[in-house]
């Protein structure tokens with residue numbers, strides 16, 4: 001058995017090397033913990049892994065870099081400037097929204113230009129955008145300061161006068177759908193403003209208006225890109241972890257947690273048995289709770305998990321094209337069809353959408369290193385309900401549809417120019433990440449699954465087991481996953497401060 005504990009150091013095992021696992025490992029190592037990350041896949045990064053093939057480098061998961069200050073603050077916490085690891089570029093336009101064959105709107109990075117655009121679509125909406133975003137800014141700043149960074153262990157965390165007095169302005173009880181319509185009525189503006197919440201796990205009429213904070217992140221803080229690809233953030237955090245002395249074991253899967261006297265005694269892996277003072281489960285929460293722990297030590301029942309609302313899954317294609325497609329921007333939202341029909345397929349009927357909305361990322365517009373010269377690197381994404389039947393026929397059907405629709409917009413057929421294609425969907429999420437129902441984005445951010453109402457960062461039955469990642473607080477997305485790792489590490493550090501003697505080990 002491998003022991004990470006010594007007579008002088010506290011030790012931790014982190015299961016999973018996604019953003020949450022890397023973040024918690026770095027924070028614990030910085031406090032003197034001896035940390036081992038155990039990762040089943042051969043690369044770190046989890047859902048943000050990279051696929052490198054035939055001269056293309058595809059980011060397999062996240063492609064929108066929002067809330068840059070969260071990531072900057074993370075590196076700053078360890079005295080590291082972000083520039084030591086990668087260079088960020090603000091995208092302009094931030095993205096384009098495609099409403100039809102010859103009908104696309106580019107969202108400019110410059111705020112004055114954005115207001116002008118709104119005004120041209122709906123007279124009077126430019127001034128209303130000011131008010132809408134002022135409110136959104138308040139929610140973002142207060143949310144980040146007072147809500148998002150709470151471990152969600154006790155209601156007393158929220159019993160702060162300042163925080164309670166801000167609740168009304170945080171718009172927890174109004175729906176996002178209703179809130180946006182107080183300011184805007186043109187269907188295009190509504191679609192532009194509602195798109196960021198599509199991935200949160202419910203239709204806009206079920207998402208609290210609090211999440212207009214995402215419009216602030218989008219329209220004021222901007223859309224950024226780490227040169228080299230989103231994976232540069234993974235490699236930056238992996239390098240930082242190694243610099244902090246974290247040991248990272250890839251190609252090593254945890255298959256059982258052995259609990260004795262309410263503590264994890266051994267972590268059984270495909271490379272043998274490990275033990276440590278604390279274990280941070282940063283793999284999918286459901287998998288650890290229901291499949292790795294003995295049933296009597298699960299914090300939640302199978303019924304609890306069955307009744308959770310999951311955020312969407314998605315159908316993805318990584319595609320290499322041996323010519324340039326000038327009409328595409330870096331981020332392209334194909335919104336020619338009804339937003340509410342697609343949302344209904346994800347959240348109500350739980351079926352494959354007939355006329356899907358979809359997203360195409362073309363990072364080769366910004367970055368020459370992600371595709372061979374003269375070629376494009378394309379990433380297609382259709383958000384879908386989790387738990388759908390996924391098979392080759394379905395994948396092939398949607399692939400043809402997406403290529404045809406994209407070609408129609410581009411004004412040129414490129415089916416014959418495809419030199420690489422690979423699909424990825426529910427079955428891959430399950431096989432690669434043990435994702436519950438093949439989810440891509442974790443647990444939905446609905447009001448009844450917020451803060452204290454999310455699965456807890458602390459096991460209810462095992463004293464030295466903690467959870468991080470997109471199924472616990474604060475929720476899905478790259479910045480929240482990083483914050484989740486920090487929250488858990490800080491909780492452990494505080495919890496064990498001065499207590500780490502033989503009685504707790």
Ligand SMILES: Cc1cc2nc3c(=O)[nH]c(=O)nc-3n(C[C@H](O)[C@H](O)[C@H](O)COP(=O)(O)OP(=O)(O)OC[C@H]3O[C@@H](n4cnc5c(N)ncnc54)[C@H](O)[C@@H]3O)c2cc1C
Pocket residue numbers: 015016017018019020021038039040041044045046047048060061062063064065066252253254255282283284287314316381432433434440441442468469470471475476477478479481
């Ligand atoms: C296609 C897609 C697009 C996205 N786009 C964006 C975006 O543009 N912007 C954004 O902010 N967010 C985006 N997200 C969300 C974001 O990527 C995730 O919220 C975040 O990466 C989750 O990080 P995590 O650490 O919680 O989980 P994961 O990244 O899933 O990490 C968990 C890790 O645990 C490992 N693991 C699982 N079981 C075991 C086991 N038994 N033993 C050992 N290891 C195990 C897994 O292999 C994995 O590496 C996207 C997600 C997807 C899937």
